Amino acid sequence: MKRFFTISYECSYSIAGSREAAFTYAISSAGVTYAVTEACSRGNISACGCAPGPRPREPTPSGWKWAGCSADVNYGMRFARKFLDSREFDGDERSLMNLHNNKAGRKAVKLNLLTECKCHGVSGSCTMKTCWKSLPPFRTIGDSLMKKYYRARPVTSTYTTTKSDKKSEKKLQLVLKKGKMPIKKPPKKSELVFLQMSPNYCEKDLAAGSLGTVGRICNRTSEGSDGCDLMCCGRGYNTHQYTRKWQCNCKFLWCCKVECKECSERTEEYTCK
Incomplete structure (x- = not known):
């Protein structure tokens, strides 16, 4: 773990x-x-x-x-x-x-x-x-x-002054922000917060932590996040045809071996351009 x-x-x-x-x-x-x-x-x-x-x-x-x-x-x-x-x-x-x-x-x-x-x-x-x-x-x-x-709410950090035992201490805390300006309101404990806007995940940018979507396998029929239209960011996709083979209809023969047939099927795979 x-x-x-x-x-x-x-x-x-x-x-x-x-x-x-x-x-x-x-x-x-x-x-x-x-x-x-x-x-x-x-x-x-x-x-x-x-x-x-x-x-x-x-x-x-x-x-x-x-x-x-x-x-x-x-x-x-x-x-x-x-x-x-x-x-x-x-x-x-x-x-x-x-x-x-x-x-x-x-x-x-x-x-x-x-x-x-x-x-x-x-x-x-x-x-x-x-x-x-x-x-x-x-x-x-x-x-x-x-x-x-x-x-999720955008936040920034600011120092606040707290008093304890007749001493003033500065403490860093998160506050919500509107646009680029912070507002003196802390986020709710149950909501997610972030500091920076997300990078463009369509393009490769290692400095920003984005690997891009070129070459990613996508689902041509899906309308969700795994669909080719969304994942490929409008660039289109490539279609690859290949034959998949595997062992099937296996039987145990006395004694002592297993015999299998070879099955195959023609399939397609789609990757983002």
């Missing part, structure tokens, strides 16, 4: 402080939180298990009670914070951006928890329901963060 996230973080640093970097940090943080929380629920980690009951301020509908084994998402969030936030020790605006997006990723897991209930009663009656919190499919969290990616 550590090697995977090291590679992920190095890639996100190569695309500067863009919204793509923001999404990379958030989805990585959400992934660690989710994996650890899921392991807790399965009993694979001795330090955690079922979450304690909800706080008193969480209302329960009439005839319901919180019971069962709720996902211990708070443990997963604490683990992810220690595992990922420890890398951000520089204290500059990029570190503040990364820490903010890490936290947004962790919160996305908690905000998307599902409430599941089970009925209890004689002959199938539902005189009492016990309810608990469970993890949704990770796709739900990914979709939620993807929406936040499209609504």
Whole structure:
């Protein structure tokens, strides 16, 4: 896991402080939180298990009670914070951006928890329901963060003066900006933030972290981001025809060998010009 996230973080640093970097940090943080929380629920980690009951301020509908084994998402969030936030020790605006997006990723897991209930009663009656919190499919969290990616807010850093123990200290923090001017308003904890506009990913620009889309395999029939029209940035695409071969209809012959036929099919592949 550590090697995977090291590679992920190095890639996100190569695309500067863009919204793509923001999404990379958030989805990585959400992934660690989710994996650890899921392991807790399965009993694979001795330090955690079922979450304690909800706080008193969480209302329960009439005839319901919180019971069962709720996902211990708070443990997963604490683990992810220690595992990922420890890398951000520089204290500059990029570190503040990364820490903010890490936290947004962790919160996305908690905000998307599902409430599941089970009925209890004689002959199938539902005189009492016990309810608990469970993890949704990770796709739900990914979709939620993807929406936040499209609504990511531009930010900049500024120093604010805080007073503690009769001393004034300057502290660097992130604030939203409108155009090129900062406004004295911090971003919400649940939204993604970025420092720089995204580079043009259509063209190769290694300095900006963009490899371009020339030679990328695309889907001719798709209208999404993998489609040739969008991925190739209007430059068109090349069609390659080739024959794919593989072993098929394998049979075990006594004793002791396996005989297979060779199957083949004619197929096409499309790459961006």
